[in-house]
Amino acid sequence: MNYDNIILEIEDKTAVITINRPESLNALNSKTIQELSTAFGELDQNKEIRVIILTGSGEKSFVAGADIKEFSDFGAKAAEELSRNGQKILFDKIENLSKPVIAAVNGFSLGGGLELAMACHIRYASENAKLGLPEVTLGLIPGYGGTQRLPKLVGKGLANEMIFSAKMISAQRAKEIGLVNEVFSLEELLPKTKELATTISRNSPMGISKAIIAVNQSDKETGFETEMKAFGELFEMDDKKEGVQAFLEKRKPSF
Incomplete structure (x- = not known):
């Protein structure tokens, strides 16, 4: 445009x-x-x-x-x-x-x-x-x-x-x-x-996206709940799988 x-x-x-x-x-x-x-x-x-x-x-x-x-x-x-x-x-x-x-x-x-x-x-x-x-x-x-x-x-x-x-x-x-x-x-x-x-x-786009949501809730009563929910959700996503696998294989992750 x-x-x-x-x-x-x-x-x-x-x-x-x-x-x-x-x-x-x-x-x-x-x-x-x-x-x-x-x-x-x-x-x-x-x-x-x-x-x-x-x-x-x-x-x-x-x-x-x-x-x-x-x-x-x-x-x-x-x-x-x-x-x-x-x-x-x-x-x-x-x-x-x-x-x-x-x-x-x-x-x-x-x-x-x-x-x-x-x-x-x-x-x-x-x-x-x-x-x-x-x-x-x-x-x-x-x-x-x-x-x-x-x-x-x-x-x-x-x-x-x-x-x-x-x-x-x-x-x-x-x-x-x-x-x-x-x-x-x-x-x-x-x-x-x-x-x-x-x-x-170089870092996980999905991890950063969830971090933005959690940090933006940090001054609200729902902040901790938002963090815990986001933390759990990431365990089902490809970025977490790649990040953990790369760590175990002692290589840099490819997000």
């Missing part, structure tokens, strides 16, 4: 999605959200793809936020629907995708951009990255999961500080508080992210 606002590249078992709106610092508009949703849906169904990397074009911005011009004159009902629809077709879709999604945060990651990165399973950032949720400066709150995902990643107190103050934090500070996993130079960011993707792609 041809896209206007994103670039999709496939390298071996890794797909790289680049948000390509450099004139607006890769701000999210409705068309970009829809294109991302379509791309993630198609990649989730592609058995050849094991890992997906999400990044922004250029050297300044991952995603600088939502395209405010699109919703500046919305009323309450339209705004709620905007939030609800975005969660359904993109942010929740990424979080619950059966394949790992790694955000390569290459610059500004603000508002909807940070919410997009937080929906990913892993976050790497460049040294020049700035992260924040500035919505309260507009008289709003984060509407794409920021108030829900940020506390789970950094704790309620730090999440409140970031949301209430609307301050941007550096990539290094983001690593210190657990918002990003690693920080690299801008030149190293994508190669290091691809290295991680390659490592992940």
